[in-house]
Amino acid sequence: MLTPTRLDTNSLYITELLNNIGVDVVAKVIVGDDRGELESCFSQALARADLVVFSGGLGPTEDDVTRETVADHLGLAMSEDPDIIDKLERRFAARGWKMPEVNRRQAMVPAGATVLDNPNGTAPGLWIETDGKGVALLPGPPRELRPMFERLVNERLQPRASGLRVLRRVLKIAGRGESRVEEVAQPIYARWREESPQIETTILAMPGPVELHLSTRGSDVAAMDAALDRAVDQMATALGSDIFTRDSRSIEEVVGELLRSRGWRIALAESCTGGLATSRLTDVAGSSDYVERAIVAYSNNAKIELLGVAPELLQAHGAVSEAVATAMATGARERANVEVGVGITGIAGPSGGTPEKPVGMVCIAVAAPNNGAVDAGYATHVRTMRFPGNREHVKAFSAFTALDMVRRVLIGAPVNPDWIKK
Amino acid sequence: MLTPTRLDTNSLYITELLNNIGVDVVAKVIVGDDRGELESCFSQALARADLVVFSGGLGPTEDDVTRETVADHLGLAMSEDPDIIDKLERRFAARGWKMPEVNRRQAMVPAGATVLDNPNGTAPGLWIETDGKGVALLPGPPRELRPMFERLVNERLQPRASGLRVLRRVLKIAGRGESRVEEVAQPIYARWREESPQIETTILAMPGPVELHLSTRGSDVAAMDAALDRAVDQMATALGSDIFTRDSRSIEEVVGELLRSRGWRIALAESCTGGLATSRLTDVAGSSDYVERAIVAYSNNAKIELLGVAPELLQAHGAVSEAVATAMATGARERANVEVGVGITGIAGPSGGTPEKPVGMVCIAVAAPNNGAVDAGYATHVRTMRFPGNREHVKAFSAFTALDMVRRVLIGAPVNPDWIKK
Numbered sequence: 001m002l003t004p005t006r007l008d009t010n011s012l013y014i015t016e017l018l019n020n021i022g023v024d025v026v027a028k029v030i031v032g033d034d035r036g037e038l039e040s041c042f043s044q045a046l047a048r049a050d051l052v053v054f055s056g057g058l059g060p061t062e063d064d065v066t067r068e069t070v071a072d073h074l075g076l077a078m079s080e081d082p083d084i085i086d087k088l089e090r091r092f093a094a095r096g097w098k099m100p101e102v103n104r105r106q107a108m109v110p111a112g113a114t115v116l117d118n119p120n121g122t123a124p125g126l127w128i129e130t131d132g133k134g135v136a137l138l139p140g141p142p143r144e145l146r147p148m149f150e151r152l153v154n155e156r157l158q159p160r161a162s163g164l165r166v167l168r169r170v171l172k173i174a175g176r177g178e179s180r181v182e183e184v185a186q187p188i189y190a191r192w193r194e195e196s197p198q199i200e201t202t203i204l205a206m207p208g209p210v211e212l213h214l215s216t217r218g219s220d221v222a223a224m225d226a227a228l229d230r231a232v233d234q235m236a237t238a239l240g241s242d243i244f245t246r247d248s249r250s251i252e253e254v255v256g257e258l259l260r261s262r263g264w265r266i267a268l269a270e271s272c273t274g275g276l277a278t279s280r281l282t283d284v285a286g287s288s289d290y291v292e293r294a295i296v297a298y299s300n301n302a303k304i305e306l307l308g309v310a311p312e313l314l315q316a317h318g319a320v321s322e323a324v325a326t327a328m329a330t331g332a333r334e335r336a337n338v339e340v341g342v343g344i345t346g347i348a349g350p351s352g353g354t355p356e357k358p359v360g361m362v363c364i365a366v367a368a369p370n371n372g373a374v375d376a377g378y379a380t381h382v383r384t385m386r387f388p389g390n391r392e393h394v395k396a397f398s399a400f401t402a403l404d405m406v407r408r409v410l411i412g413a414p415v416n417p418d419w420i421k422k
Numbered sequence: 423m424l425t426p427t428r429l430d431t432n433s434l435y436i437t438e439l440l441n442n443i444g445v446d447v448v449a450k451v452i453v454g455d456d457r458g459e460l461e462s463c464f465s466q467a468l469a470r471a472d473l474v475v476f477s478g479g480l481g482p483t484e485d486d487v488t489r490e491t492v493a494d495h496l497g498l499a500m501s502e503d504p505d506i507i508d509k510l511e512r513r514f515a516a517r518g519w520k521m522p523e524v525n526r527r528q529a530m531v532p533a534g535a536t537v538l539d540n541p542n543g544t545a546p547g548l549w550i551e552t553d554g555k556g557v558a559l560l561p562g563p564p565r566e567l568r569p570m571f572e573r574l575v576n577e578r579l580q581p582r583a584s585g586l587r588v589l590r591r592v593l594k595i596a597g598r599g600e601s602r603v604e605e606v607a608q609p610i611y612a613r614w615r616e617e618s619p620q621i622e623t624t625i626l627a628m629p630g631p632v633e634l635h636l637s638t639r640g641s642d643v644a645a646m647d648a649a650l651d652r653a654v655d656q657m658a659t660a661l662g663s664d665i666f667t668r669d670s671r672s673i674e675e676v677v678g679e680l681l682r683s684r685g686w687r688i689a690l691a692e693s694c695t696g697g698l699a700t701s702r703l704t705d706v707a708g709s710s711d712y713v714e715r716a717i718v719a720y721s722n723n724a725k726i727e728l729l730g731v732a733p734e735l736l737q738a739h740g741a742v743s744e745a746v747a748t749a750m751a752t753g754a755r756e757r758a759n760v761e762v763g764v765g766i767t768g769i770a771g772p773s774g775g776t777p778e779k780p781v782g783m784v785c786i787a788v789a790a791p792n793n794g795a796v797d798a799g800y801a802t803h804v805r806t807m808r809f810p811g812n813r814e815h816v817k818a819f820s821a822f823t824a825l826d827m828v829r830r831v832l833i834g835a836p837v838n839p840d841w842i843k844k
């Protein structure tokens with residue numbers, strides 16, 4: 001886990017289960033198989049937390065030192081557990097092998113520790129209670145760690161949990177950069193500092209959405225819920241239709257539900273996004289109910305043949321223009337015979353930019369029923385954006401913003417994100 | 423980064439660059455935006471390491487506390503840097519905005535610190551030398567952190583490093599699961615244990631490729647290079663055309679270069695992947711030279727109208743069938759008038775599976791010039807796969823495998839990956 005190639009996913013799983021029972025994770029530490037480092041981390045963790053969870057380092061080899069380090073630090077003698085030896089021997093025998101001698105180390109148990117059964121591997125886990133604190137030693141492979149940790153949570157941690165709970169709400173915001181969210185949010189959450197239960201705020205920006213996390217901790221769940229509801233309402237009033245979800249849904253889920261509830265279908269015409277917007281939409285299970293088709297019209301030919309974009313339009317305005325985006329959205333909608341059409345054309349970079357049409361400039365058009373009613377004809381909305389970042393970011397921003405524009409058009413909200421080119 | 427949803431990727435990048443100049447990473451610590459926790463970690467890190475690198479917490483908002491915490495702990499006064507203010511103001515002005523007052527915090531610099539320019543964002547980095555040790559404060563977003571850290575390594579860390587180097591080679595493998603790579607690789611790398619310089623091996627599996635990492639550490643770079651070359655050759659002989667790159671390229675880059683070198687263009691017809699294969703292909707800069715178009719034919723109608731799939735074929739075999747995949751590939755190729763066509767149709771799940779056509783079953787077809795020559799007519803290659811995992815995994819596996827099939831067809835390699843349905 002200290003190499004450049006290993007992503008730590010166990011800690012996400014552990015965090016989720018702990019948060020669910022109101023346990024806050026205050027720190028995560030990754031160290032090598034080094035007794036000195038490990039012991040120093042363990043001692044610091046014990047000093048500041050009530051629960052310390054190890055994952056990994058329980059294997060049979062000499063570089064697996066977690067068991068010994070923890071026992072030594074707590075001053076617990078170790079002895080071989082005949083039950084574990086028995087299970088290990090049977091496990092190997094089932095494969096027609098004799099247990100290698102090295103595996104004997106996995107049967108060493110510190111005095112007073114509870115052995116956690118591992119049906120999916122050789123390393124049993126350990127649970128130690130010391131000075132009112134809990135220490136869990138879990139194996140590293142996720143398929144061994146997960147069921148073991150789940151049982152530990154249900155049988156031992158949940159009953160000890162303080163009764164304190166952490167409640168969290170996530171608002172996801174489109175069309176504003178991080179600082180323009182902060183500008184609006186800061187005066188609001190500054191007022192919450194004096195209130196009880198106290199609400200913590202975190203702002204997270206990614207290429208596309210900005211997330212506003214509100215959380216509160218305590219035991220009076222009803223009061224906490226009510227406080228969070230009030231807080232969310234205040235933010236919602238301030239940020240209006242820029243908030244696309246209050247319940248952790250992705251933009252593609254939100255758009256999918258808007259389409260589904262209207263019984264409408266969508267067709268997309270993508271150029272610079274290369275299929276990314278449609279791929280996002282189809283990440284949602286059941287999206288085949290409302291995604292009819294998409295055309296990735298990378299060439300001018302494809303725009304003309306498959307979307308009916310007039311060659312004169314391409315000639316007069318260039319492929320990256322509001323006129324062509326509009327023609328793409330309309331062509332996609334009409335040819336697929338669906339209610340909603342999207343056209344995306346832009347310059348993803350790194351090359352292809354000009355002073356007039358720089359890298360990051362993207363035109364997005366949405367064609368949809370006028371005033372939300374199919375019999376009132378169709379209207380087209382088009383905007384030119386200027387997104388920051390490299391090719392990958394421009395693609396991600398463009399796909400996200402196109403889906404957000406569909407959302408805004410469907411709910412009748414103004415289409416005026418931060419990224420619009422002045 | 424302490425929530426259940428945020429994967430830490432910055433530390434991998436930082437580790438890689440540090441390893442390259444022979445610097446070992448002894449610990450990684452993740453803490454919240456909490457001054458107490460942060461200060462306690464900082465003080466411990468300073469005690470045991472020569473270099474401490476922070477990422478994140480330099481934003482404009484009140485929960486960004488890294489700058490203040492580090493300055494306080496080192497007893498350094500902070501003052502506003504007029505140059506930073508100037509850059510920030512110009513950055514906002516370029517977008518037609520006034521700098522929000524909150525961004526002023528980003529211009530605070532501890533006494534004696536060097537400001538690290540951030541061309542990709544508002545937060546400048548900081549470099550502080552203290553008691554012969556180095557402390558780097560870097561912004562969290564990868565596209566801001568990476569170029570800044572690269573410069574820091576080249577200009578300040580490399581000259582201070584020990585001279586020991588870590589060299590690494592990465593082989594990327596398609597069409598084999600992790601254990602089928604290990605089966606072939608293990609007898610080879612077992613032999614390396616006795617050799618010097620010693621080569622370490624790591625196998626990493628993801629939804630699609632499997633990576634084989636070979637690394638060695640020492641000071642004799644020529645001998646290390648030669649040893650790695652020999653090792654790579656032995657693996658390449660054993661794994662043959664399943665290796666799609668020896669130099670860290672992605673499958674979409676490899677396919678792009680094969681198309682470009684032949685002057686060929688490609689058109690895709692995607693169903694269950696929803697545009698993901700085309701989005702991957704167009705992640706590569708310059709891909710508009712060879713990606714002509716794609717049709718995301720989610721509905722049967724779209725398959726019939728846009729790809730010329732015969733309704734009788736859909737009726738007789740169902741949309742997920744080798745016959746329909748083949749018709750999609752051929753239709754895409756012919757209608758776009760290009761050399762290579764791809765058809766992907768499958769069941770991404772979670773619903774829609776049947777005992778005969780279960781979730782994860784995907785048919786992939788590639789139509790391309792016979793024997794690599796355009797004048798020899800066209801041939802179609804089709805396979806039915808069975809991929810593991812959830813909707814996201816099936817999409818990722820399918821898009822990856824479709825691109826790998828294009829690669830195999832273009833280089834005349836056998837199309838027989840592990841995932842083929844028996």
